[in-house]
Amino acid sequence: MGTLAYVEVLKRNGEVLARHAVTELPCYIGRGYDSDVLIDDPYIDTTHLEIEEIEPEGVLVNDLESVNGTKHLSLGTPFVSGMVLPNDVLCLGRTRIRIRSCYDAVQETLPMHHSSLPDRLNSTTSAVLALLIFLLVVIAEIFETATQDAIKQMFYGVGTTSLGLVGVVIVSAVINRVFTGATHLAAHVTLVSLAFVVMCVGEAVVEYTFFAFDLSGTDIAKIVVTLGSLMGMLYFQMGFITRVTRRSRLMTVLMLSIGVAGWIWADRELDPDAYAKQNYNTVLKPRIFLAVPGIKPATFFEQTQELLKRKVDDKAGH
Amino acid sequence: MSTDLRKHLVRAALAMGLIMGSSTALINLADAAESASAQSNTANRIFKDLQSRVLQIELHPRGGGGNAATGTGFVVSHDGLVLTNYHVVGNAVLEPDLYLLEYQAPGGQRGNMEVVAIDVIHDLALVRLSGARLPPLSFFKGTLAKGDRGYSLGYPLSQGLTVVEGTYNGLSENHYQPHFHMTTAINSGMSGGPTVTADGHVFGVNVARRLDGQLVSFVVPSRFGEELLRSYETAPLPASGFKTEIARQLQIQAEAISARLLSNSTGVKVLGNFRVQDMGSIGVECWSSPMREPEWRYEIDDHQCDSNSDVYINEQLMMGRVKYFNRILRSDKLGVTRFAYLQSTRFEHKIDKDVDRKHLGPYECSDRIVALKGTRARAVLCTRRYLQFPGMYDVILKLTTVDGKNEALLSKLTMLGFPWKDAMRVAQHYMESIAWVP
Numbered sequence: 001m002g003t004l005a006y007v008e009v010l011k012r013n014g015e016v017l018a019r020h021a022v023t024e025l026p027c028y029i030g031r032g033y034d035s036d037v038l039i040d041d042p043y044i045d046t047t048h049l050e051i052e053e054i055e056p057e058g059v060l061v062n063d064l065e066s067v068n069g070t071k072h073l074s075l076g077t078p079f080v081s082g083m084v085l086p087n088d089v090l091c092l093g094r095t096r097i098r099i100r101s102c103y104d105a106v107q108e109t110l111p112m113h114h115s116s117l118p119d120r121l122n123s124t125t126s127a128v129l130a131l132l133i134f135l136l137v138v139i140a141e142i143f144e145t146a147t148q149d150a151i152k153q154m155f156y157g158v159g160t161t162s163l164g165l166v167g168v169v170i171v172s173a174v175i176n177r178v179f180t181g182a183t184h185l186a187a188h189v190t191l192v193s194l195a196f197v198v199m200c201v202g203e204a205v206v207e208y209t210f211f212a213f214d215l216s217g218t219d220i221a222k223i224v225v226t227l228g229s230l231m232g233m234l235y236f237q238m239g240f241i242t243r244v245t246r247r248s249r250l251m252t253v254l255m256l257s258i259g260v261a262g263w264i265w266a267d268r269e270l271d272p273d274a275y276a277k278q279n280y281n282t283v284l285k286p287r288i289f290l291a292v293p294g295i296k297p298a299t300f301f302e303q304t305q306e307l308l309k310r311k312v313d314d315k316a317g318h
Numbered sequence: 319m320s321t322d323l324r325k326h327l328v329r330a331a332l333a334m335g336l337i338m339g340s341s342t343a344l345i346n347l348a349d350a351a352e353s354a355s356a357q358s359n360t361a362n363r364i365f366k367d368l369q370s371r372v373l374q375i376e377l378h379p380r381g382g383g384g385n386a387a388t389g390t391g392f393v394v395s396h397d398g399l400v401l402t403n404y405h406v407v408g409n410a411v412l413e414p415d416l417y418l419l420e421y422q423a424p425g426g427q428r429g430n431m432e433v434v435a436i437d438v439i440h441d442l443a444l445v446r447l448s449g450a451r452l453p454p455l456s457f458f459k460g461t462l463a464k465g466d467r468g469y470s471l472g473y474p475l476s477q478g479l480t481v482v483e484g485t486y487n488g489l490s491e492n493h494y495q496p497h498f499h500m501t502t503a504i505n506s507g508m509s510g511g512p513t514v515t516a517d518g519h520v521f522g523v524n525v526a527r528r529l530d531g532q533l534v535s536f537v538v539p540s541r542f543g544e545e546l547l548r549s550y551e552t553a554p555l556p557a558s559g560f561k562t563e564i565a566r567q568l569q570i571q572a573e574a575i576s577a578r579l580l581s582n583s584t585g586v587k588v589l590g591n592f593r594v595q596d597m598g599s600i601g602v603e604c605w606s607s608p609m610r611e612p613e614w615r616y617e618i619d620d621h622q623c624d625s626n627s628d629v630y631i632n633e634q635l636m637m638g639r640v641k642y643f644n645r646i647l648r649s650d651k652l653g654v655t656r657f658a659y660l661q662s663t664r665f666e667h668k669i670d671k672d673v674d675r676k677h678l679g680p681y682e683c684s685d686r687i688v689a690l691k692g693t694r695a696r697a698v699l700c701t702r703r704y705l706q707f708p709g710m711y712d713v714i715l716k717l718t719t720v721d722g723k724n725e726a727l728l729s730k731l732t733m734l735g736f737p738w739k740d741a742m743r744v745a746q747h748y749m750e751s752i753a754w755v756p
C-alpha cells in the first residue's frame with residue numbers, strides 16, 4: 001500500500017523538522033515504540049493521537065484521552081476529535097505537527113532567486129538595524145542637547161530611548177514576520193535588549209570618542225546592568241526557538257524590569273551629581289550635530305528663569 | 319597669582335586673623351618697626367586724649383572659652399553707642415545664640431555690649447555698651463588732601479591699645495564702596511578703630527589691609543558712620559530683623575550695580591572677532607592676559623573684570639559681587655572636530671563641590687542653544703539660593719559660541735548675592751550684548 005499522508009513535525013517558525021509517512025489507517029501517533037509515528041517528547045502520551053480517516057477535504061483525527069491533551073493552534077482551542085484541514089497545526093505536548101494528505105494540491109515550483117531572498121536579506125537586515133540604532137542614538141543625542149531643560153531632559157532621555165526601542169521592536173518584528181515567518185516574543189525581546197546594549201555601548205563610545213565627554217561611572221553601571229539582564233535572559237531563554245513556557249516568559253519580563261529599574265537607579269542614585277552635571281557640563285557638539293536654530297536671549301530667560309527659580313527655591317527648602 | 323585671588327586674600331586673611339586672635343602669619347615686624355620710628359608728638363597727644371574712648375571688642379562663644387575674635391570700637395554718642403566694623407561683630411549678628419560681645423577699656427573695665435544697627439555695605443556696626451557712659455569722639459567735617467597725616471588707633475593682635483601714624487592718600491581706586499587709602503600699618507584686631515586727624519577728629523574707620531603690599535591700608539570714610547548713627551537715632555531696628563536688613567542693604571547695592579550695568583553707559587569691548595559688554599565704566603578692575611605657548615596649536619586671549627564690590631557677611635559669605643571672564647580660543651592648525659574637542663574641554667564647568675550647605679542651597683542649571691548677534695551659542699544658566707537671606711541668589715551664566723570653525727568665545731558671568739530680578743536682567747543684557755563681527 002502506498003503512502004496515504006505525511007505527519008510533519010514543525011519548528012516554531014513553521015519549518016519542517018521531520019516527515020513521517022502514514023501507510024495504513026488507523027495510524028497512531030505517540031511516544032511509545034508501538035506507535036506508527038514515533039515522536040520523542042516527554043509531554044505526549046505513548047499513544048496520543050489517532051488518524052482515523054483521510055478524506056479529500058481533510059483528515060479525521062481523535063485525541064486518545066491524553067494526559068496533556070492536544071491543542072488546535074490554528075484555531076487556538078483544545079482539540080479532542082474532528083476534521084483537521086491541510087494547513088492546520090496541532091500541538092501535542094511541546095511538539096507541533098501538521099498532517100498533509102495525498103489529496104493535497106502540490107504548490108508551484110518557485111524560481112531559485114525567490115527562495116534565497118531571506119538568506120540574503122538577513123545580513124542586510126542586520127546592517128539596516130545597526131544603522132537604525134546608530135541613527136536613533138544620534139537623534140536622541142541631538143534632542144537631548146538641543147532642548148535640554150531640567151524636566152524636559154528627563155522625558156527626552158526616557159522618551160527617546162523608549163521610542164527608539166519601540167521602533168526597533170516594530171522594525172525587527174516586521175522584518176522577521178515578513179522574511180522568516182518568526183513571531184516569537186522572546187526572540188524580539190532578546191533582540192531588543194541586544195539593541196539596548198548596542199545603544200548604550202554605542203552612545204558611550206561615541207560620546208567618549210567625539211565629544212570629549214567623561215565615561216562616567218553611571219555609563220559603566222548602565223552597560224553592566226543591561227549586559228547582566230541580557231545574559232540572564234539568554235540563560236532563561238536558551239531554548240526559546242522550540243519552547244516557551246509561562247515561567248520563562250515571566251522570567252523575561254522580570255529580568256527586563258530589573259534591568260530597566262537598575263538602569264534608572266544607577267542613573268539617579270549611583271552618581272547623584274551626574275544628573276545635575278549633565279545639565280551644564282561639557283555639553284558641546286561639533287556643528288554637524290547642531291541643526292538647531294537657537295532661541296533669542298530673551299526667550300532663553302523667559303523659558304528658564306521661572307523653572308530655575310522654583311527649583312532652586314524648592315531645593316533650598318523654601 | 320591673579321588679582322582675583324589676591325583680592326580674596328585681603329578679606330579672608332583679615333577675617334581669619336580675627337578668628338585666630340594671635341595668628342603669627344599676619345605679624346609683620348618690619349612694618350611695625352617702620353611705623354614706630356615715624357611716631358611723633360602728635361601721636362603722643364592723640365593717644366592721651368582718645369585712649370579712654372577706644373575700646374577692645376571681644377567676641378566670645380556663649381558656651382565659655384576664649385575669644386573667638388577681637389576688634390576695636392570707639393564711642394560716638396553720650397548714651398554709650400560705639401562704632402565698629404560689621405566684620406568684628408558679624409557672628410554675633412548672624413548667630414546671637416552662639417556668640418556674645420564684650421568690651422574691655424584700657425583702664426581694665428569690662429562689660430557687655432549688643433549690636434543695635436548695621437551697615438554691611440560699608441562694613442560698619444553700632445553697638446551699645448551696657449552701663450558705661452563715656453564722652454564721644456567727634457567726626458571730622460572738612461576735606462583732606464593727599465599727604466595729610468592720619469592716626470589710626472586700635473588693638474593690633476591683642477597687643478594693647480596702639481596708635482599708628484600714616485598718610486592719607488585719597489579714595490581707593492579699585493574698591494566699589496568708597497574707601498580711603500591710608501599708607502599705614504593697620505593690623506588684625508585694629509578693625510573698627512578710629513583713624514583721626516592731627517586734631518583728633520575721626521575721618522575713617524579702620525577696615526582692611528592689602529597683604530600683597532607694604533602698608534597699603536584702607537579705612538571707611540567716617541560719613542557712613544555718621545549716617546548709620548543718624549538713621550539709628552531716627553528709626554532703630556529690632557535686633558530680630560538683622561537678616562532682613564542685610565538682605566535689604568545688599569539689594570540696594572545690587573540694584574545700584576545692576577542699574578549701572580544695564581545703562582547704556584557701559585561700553586563695548588572688542589576681543590578678536592567678538593564684541594562683549596565692557597563693564598569698565600562701573601569702576602571695576604579689569605585685566606587681560608594673552609597666552610601663547612610654543613607647543614600649543616592654539617591661542618588663548620583672556621579678559622576679565624571684577625566689580626570688587628563684595629560685602630563681608632561672615633567668614634564664608636561674600637555677597638554683592640559681579641565678575642566676568644571672557645576667553646577667546648583661536649586656532650589655525652586644528653581641524654574642526656579637534657577644535658570642537660578643545661573647546662569642549664575648555665568649556666568644562668566645575669562648580670564648587672564643597673557647597674556651604676549651612677548658607678547656600680545646591681546649584682540648579684538650565685541650558686539651551688541661543689541665537690546671539692551673528693552667532694549661536696550654548697548658554698548655561700546656573701543659580702543657587704542663600705538660605706538665610708531671603709531673595710538673594712548666586713547666578714552664573716556661562717556660554718560658548720558654536721558657529722566659528724576655528725575661533726570661539728567662552729564667557730562666564732558670575733553674580734554673587736544678587737536679587738533674582740536684577741541678576742536675570744543683568745545676565746540677559748550681558749548675553750544680548752555679545753556679538754560676532756568677523
